[in-house]
Amino acid sequence: MTKGKRKSERGPLVLGIADRLHSAAIHLLRRVRQQDTATGEGPARLSALSVLVFGGPMTLGQLAAAEQVKPPTMTRIVNALEDGGLAKRVADTGDARRVQIRATPKGMLLLQAARERRIGYLADHLGTLSEHERSTLGQAVESLEKVLRRWE
Amino acid sequence: MTKGKRKSERGPLVLGIADRLHSAAIHLLRRVRQQDTATGEGPARLSALSVLVFGGPMTLGQLAAAEQVKPPTMTRIVNALEDGGLAKRVADTGDARRVQIRATPKGMLLLQAARERRIGYLADHLGTLSEHERSTLGQAVESLEKVLRRWE
DNA sequence: CTATATTAGTTAGCATAGCTAACTATATCG
DNA sequence: CGATATAGTTAGCTATGCTAACTAATATAG
Numbered sequence: 535m536t537k538g539k540r541k542s543e544r545g546p547l548v549l550g551i552a553d554r555l556h557s558a559a560i561h562l563l564r565r566v567r568q569q570d571t572a573t574g575e576g577p578a579r580l581s582a583l584s585v586l587v588f589g590g591p592m593t594l595g596q597l598a599a600a601e602q603v604k605p606p607t608m609t610r611i612v613n614a615l616e617d618g619g620l621a622k623r624v625a626d627t628g629d630a631r632r633v634q635i636r637a638t639p640k641g642m643l644l645l646q647a648a649r650e651r652r653i654g655y656l657a658d659h660l661g662t663l664s665e666h667e668r669s670t671l672g673q674a675v676e677s678l679e680k681v682l683r684r685w686e
Numbered sequence: 687m688t689k690g691k692r693k694s695e696r697g698p699l700v701l702g703i704a705d706r707l708h709s710a711a712i713h714l715l716r717r718v719r720q721q722d723t724a725t726g727e728g729p730a731r732l733s734a735l736s737v738l739v740f741g742g743p744m745t746l747g748q749l750a751a752a753e754q755v756k757p758p759t760m761t762r763i764v765n766a767l768e769d770g771g772l773a774k775r776v777a778d779t780g781d782a783r784r785v786q787i788r789a790t791p792k793g794m795l796l797l798q799a800a801r802e803r804r805i806g807y808l809a810d811h812l813g814t815l816s817e818h819e820r821s822t823l824g825q826a827v828e829s830l831e832k833v834l835r836r837w838e
Numbered sequence: 839c840t841a842t843a844t845t846a847g848t849t850a851g852c853a854t855a856g857c858t859a860a861c862t863a864t865a866t867c868g
Numbered sequence: 869c870g871a872t873a874t875a876g877t878t879a880g881c882t883a884t885g886c887t888a889a890c891t892a893a894t895a896t897a898g
Contacts, residue, residue, distance in 0.1 A: 552809035674826030
């Protein structure tokens with residue numbers, strides 16, 4: 535062995551994997567997002583609605599933080615969701631400054647459909663892989679989830 | 687075995703992997719993109735510049751297709767890149783309707799730096815995985831590349 | 839307990855990035 | 869040559885991001 539240091543550094547192998555993972559993630563999401571045109575809603579609205587549906591009701595500020603967006607941006611997204619009957623503002627009991635945002639049944643249904651389209655489309659393509667490749671991919675996704683949990 | 691059909695379908699296992707891969711890809715890219723603020727350029731410009739730098743000069747229409755965007759959108763992105771000295775339009779010899787777009791040395795340098803920031807940031811976090819996990823991830827990325835090549 | 843400071847959200851106004859429709863200029867084809 | 873097709877641009881709309889400045893409500897200092 536010519537190289538001493540072996541763990542937790544930015545070696546060429548890790549850089550190569552990072553590079554290719556990055557590129558693959560970009561192209562996968564670009565493909566999958568094409569399915570969303572069927573919803574008639576833009577990406578920011580769908581993403582915020584997804585957080586509401588799967589994370590439950592939360593304040594506008596929490597939603598903005600979850601979407602890594604500033605509050606004024608989220609105000610407008612929530613306005614649009616409310617206009618479309620997909621979410622509603624509910625007064626917070628105890629702190630009148632806060633506004634709870636919750637998905638409506640219509641919003642939940644729309645998101646469910648959008649999600650099934652996206653995930654089903656991706657699954658159809660992953661289905662062309664062998665059983666072994668899918669198993670390896672499953673393990674890799676677990677590693678990625680671990681990386682994300684550790685991220686900050 | 688209670689289930690007969692085993693290959694190339696949308697079973698619950700594949701759906702689960704698709705779901706988690708989809709989510710992981712979204713969150714990974716959201717993290718990595720934070721690094722781009724250092725460039726002072728927006729995401730559409732950086733992405734188009736990346737295609738130019740790594741794919742070489744091409745016409746505006748080809749660039750629009752590569753970015754899955756309509757020509758008028760790409761016209762404005764190229765205008766902005768040109769204003770910033772990051773790319774330039776070159777007349778196409780042989781067909782005066784076409785315009786070749788090429789990255790300038792300044793554009794190449796800017797993109798190189800942005801890329802190193804993004805990939806390095808991601809690699810640093812992948813570096814917290816074990817050697818075995820990284821190896822599995824590398825194989826999984828190969829599978830994803832295969833899926834993408836087959837996609838359409 | 840009032841006066842001040844902090845916090846949550848909104849409003850206003852700007853920039854970027856997407857679209858379609860309509861236009862210009864050039865090529866191609868009958 | 870004239871009709872048609874193709875490549876880009878222009879104009880104008882929508883969506884989504886930002887900062888600065890505002891309002892309302894809560895928390896805190898004296």
